[in-house]
Amino acid sequence: MSENFEIFLVATPGLEAPLAAEVRDLGWTPEVQPGGITIRGGWQDVWQANLTLRGATRVLARVGSFRAMHLAQLDKRARKFPWADVLRADLPVKIEAISRKSKIYHAGAATQRIERAIAEELGATIAADAANVVKVRIEDDLVTISLDTTGESLHKRGHKEAVAKAPMRETMAAMFLREMGFDGTQAVLDPMCGSGTFVIEAAEIAAGLAPGRTRQFAFENLASFDPKAWRKLKDAVTRRNAPLQFFGSDRDAGAIRMSRQNAERAGVAELTRFDICQISDLQPPETAPGIIIVNPPYGARIGNKGPLYGLHAAMGDVFRSRFSGWRVGIVTSEAGLAKATGLPFQPPGPIIAHGGLKVRLWQTVPL
Template sequence: MSDDFEIFLVATPGLEAPLAAEVRALGWTPETQPGGVTIRGGWQDVWRANLLLRGATRVLARVGSFRAMHLAQLDKRGRKFPWADVLRPDLPVKVEAVTRKSRIYHAGAATQRIERAIAEELGAPIAADAAIVVKLRIEDDLVTISLDTTGESLHKRGHKEAVAKAPMRETMAAMFLREMGFDGSQPVLDPMCGSGTFVIEAAEIALGLAPGRSRSFAFENLASFDAEGWQALKASVPVRRANPQFFGSDRDAGAIRMSQQNAARAGVAELTRFDQCQISDLQPPDSPPGLIVVNPPYGARIGNKGPLYGLHAAMGEVFRSRFAGWRVGIVTSEAGLAKATGLPFQPPGPIIAHGGLKVRLWQTGPLAG
């Protein structure tokens, strides 16, 4: 195993561009493709990507590849692969295979061959519920072997226990903030904050907190893992000072409690403020103008959109009449609801897959006084 291999950073479809920008800002050279971003590096880069990236959902280490035209060849080359360089013989492994445009077309048979190679050559047990996942991709007769180095999806930062009904994933919230030009210095207000994701994510970015600081990762169970090096990497992340200018409100008292608890677990309680408040009663916080970012209800089912048009119109009126100088970002699946606000939106961002819906970010420039 060389210490220079391809690392694939999985993105939420539609958010590849802001993820590439984040990757570039952290010093890597990204190559964007549908579904994610590729970089090159070694195990330290794998650890760092899992620890620091806010927009990736998963980090795959592409640890090797070879050609195979038929199952016997896959079996033979699979047995010669240096599994001991990447996997531990004492921990169970699961293999997942996909095949495309290849003479080996049966993913199940390919899975069995690689499982047997790992079990017999390395001695590692095979288990359907194993935490270590080897991903096998056979495309145009090229077999690529990747390791899922993440485990649970990266949007699970390890702080949010309480979740609102239609939660915005942390990875998406971070990328929407990035798309709005947020760099940690601007105030942020979410007037329908739910479980507080936008507000907490903004406060963490302002402080420079590593999103993966509180959780464990699959790479900690690989042969390449160095516990001391990992602790040193975590300790090297600089934390900044930041202003307490991250505000959330919601009409639901339960949402406010959830947000406060989640902010406390994330270590940003002192930078955030959450108030129970109807949109109609919303007033600008005591801060310079900043960003309003909101993920309002968009009524996935046909038939319950009527009241939502009224809600969006009222929300737009509040923003226009009280929030001069602020910029607004609204995440919605419905262009009609965005337009019902009457806000001067720029052309909307790309379509993003969100829980079976297709949403977009609509944003304005600074609102006129």
């Protein structure tokens, strides 16, 4: 093992491209793969990725690899692996193994060998509910050892307690905003804001707030963790001044209450405004034209979608008649609903898996 290893950044399938752009903006060289991005670096890069990336859902540190043609060889090489460099003997460990196109085809047997190697050579307890997770991938007889350095998914920023029905994940919201060209300087409006995800993400980006600033990470329990260096890394992320230009509205008073509470916890209450408002009453805020982004109901679990077509048509009328110069983005699983708005959409973005549905971002040029 060295201080220069592969780091795999797990992406929501379909959102690899905006994540690669984000990674590039932060100074890494991304290699795009299905389901994620590979970069190279050391432990500081692992911590930085967890702290600052808005689009990744998990950060895996690929800390070593070796070849193994059979279980006895796997056992021998697993025992020689320098586990003490990365794992602490006093904390339990969980092993997750998969095998593809390899002579070692039984993932369960491989898991047992590696569990035994760690337990006997390092002295750590093996536990199914352990926070420290070692992921073992055996492909074409190459055994790759990765550590989950994240813990709870990165969309859990640590400050959003109140959640509406069918919420948009923060990681997805950030990447959809990026796809719309949001860079922190434009006004953002979500007229069906639910628990406020799009609006709060936009305000945080504008203020330069690191998405992982208030949460814990799995890497804090690894042998390679340096609390002093981690504190220095967190302290280096400074807040920027940003104007109040992030707006959410919803017809549901409960959703507005949730949004305000979430914005308060996130530290962006003074940059955001949330109002109870029907789409028909929506008016543009007193800012330069910016971005409207909305995740309206798709009717995926509703038998009669007729009323939704009327809602989308009315929404399109409001945007066209009152929001000249604004760009509109709609996230939906139904092309027919997007088209019912009558808005001049560009070709839709890639298909994204969202809560068992397949959604796409439909966006316009300035109206």
